[in-house]
Amino acid sequence: MSDSLTFRLLRYIKAAAETLNFTRAAEQVFVAQSSLSSQIGKFEDTVELLLFARLQNGLKLTSAGRIVATFAENTLKEWDQTLAMALAVQRNEVPPLRLGFSSFINAKLLERFRENYEGMFPGCAIQLWSGDPLLCLQRLDARALDCAIIPLPVDATLYNVQQIAQSPLVVCMRSDDVLADRAQLDIHEVAERITIFRDPELHPSAHTRLVEMFKEVGIPIHLACAARTPSEIQWMVKERYGLALIDQLTPLDPGLITRPIAGVNWTADTAFVHASHMDHVALPFIERFFQQTWSASRRSKRPSKTRHPEQLELLG
């Protein structure tokens, strides 16, 4: 049963597992050695589980002990986070979650995020900061943002990055384009017409990657127009400045269509990013949320619809 287990005991177990020494573990948790010893011993008796092997040369965690110690550590950490969050919620002291986002991400993602956040923590505000990825990351560094939803790539060694969406890149063109009747396009036949790009300085690493991707298929990139927003891109396309690569899920202006590109597997990837300091109380919960529902939401997908209309349907 779950009785006979207390959080204090979890702390004892954690300390003992870390030090492998009851005496020092007892000091660490500020009790007498005999208390810690007898508590752990009694627990081992009642659940009939040997956590520590008492050997001549000291303690050793058993396999079962390692499992329980891991549980203890996780649970204690989660409780700290839970208590902090609950207190903050109760006192109405949850700071607004300063969420940066790039205008190039799918708006549905933001919406879904907002709904879930509101559901989990009613009354807690989200402060949206529009900004290009580079700016978002700088603001994360400067602790002016708590987290951000931005396109990949992002240096995962510097930030906590969790991919939350992926969708194919497609070519955006006028619906009266000569290529409009094609169901799909070879990259070689359109590459030189693709001249509208996101302003490289908005997300240098993404642009670098784009250049690489073009190089991989043997085509030099030809940047003629740099846009700062998706609507600018679409406007440029409409004004016949060229074609553009956009996320398949981008809502399209009338008069525009998208066509998939043959032969390459180019995708627009989106990630939830936060700095490793974990400033905001809600971040651990958000992180777990994305871990769970992101992998869960992938389950029901795999749509298998026909691919001919203006655009593919939105996922999830």
Added chain:
Amino acid sequence: MSDSLTFRLLRYIKAAAETLNFTRAAEQVFVAQSSLSSQIGKFEDTVELLLFARLQNGLKLTSAGRIVATFAENTLKEWDQTLAMALAVQRNEVPPLRLGFSSFINAKLLERFRENYEGMFPGCAIQLWSGDPLLCLQRLDARALDCAIIPLPVDATLYNVQQIAQSPLVVCMRSDDVLADRAQLDIHEVAERITIFRDPELHPSAHTRLVEMFKEVGIPIHLACAARTPSEIQWMVKERYGLALIDQLTPLDPGLITRPIAGVNWTADTAFVHASHMDHVALPFIERFFQQTWSASRRSKRPSKTRHPEQLELLG
């Protein structure tokens, strides 16, 4: 602090949150009403957290209370699973994990799985069952397997499905093929030569999806050879029976190469699947493992290598 919290109290909170009635909650956990009341009350005092609003017309969970109650529920469940697993490990009574797998999945996945399982639960055996996806699912139903690693699609309403890998589908051909010097292929130019497929009855829903995918690009599928294993497929390609679509990560026999397909975003997706009964003690842990490390392993990726050699490098 984490003291002042016991697992018994978590049960009280859970019961109270469910019934919204201290009297009935007390019955549910087999204590006197006053015990439950005073325990919860004392807890609320010490952590200065109001979990329940005592209104005229009964109890109501506060926002903070909902957070804590959720924590309580999760933690109790996890503890049950942890205790069960630890006991089983200690007694050496962990049944071998009967893991089905399709020969079409990437062997690295199995290896990684095995390593991590061995690391988490030393001495616990894995029983590998090779079998096509359909058979794996049938065996899951019949409880002859605990879980399986198989290609998608799998009906997520009937099984617990967790995607764990994704890699592009590429065309497999002889290295002396006329198309071998092309860096990539348009689907239309190779479609009619792609005649070697996985035997449809090995995974009917995957084949159906393949047919759909062909239809989406306006090409009828032309199945001339049905293979039951990846090596059979490669053998058929080598013997000039046609071309085949294979997972980019498949190890290639000498004399064969792969080329990406332009214009479509076809991928081979792999999932970890188990039936919803959750028969095996280790399943909850494995599930959490995949939730965490699968999303974690996506972090460091985004390779960006040149795409010209025989084949792309393995990821993760």
Added chain:
DNA sequence: TTTCGCCACAGTTTTTGTCTATGGCTCCAG
């Protein structure tokens, strides 16, 4: 051999939890 470090055990005190009984409050039926 002695000493030191570490763990276990015994006895005692303190803290915590549970129980029964009771009182206050609200709602509803008579």
Added chain:
DNA sequence: CTGGAGCCATAGACAAAAACTGTGGCGAAA
């Protein structure tokens, strides 16, 4: 408007659990 039912809080007695101090055993190092 009154009495009963349902619900929660509190008080006091009692039981259980956990803490502390002190001691002893045992192996390793001096």
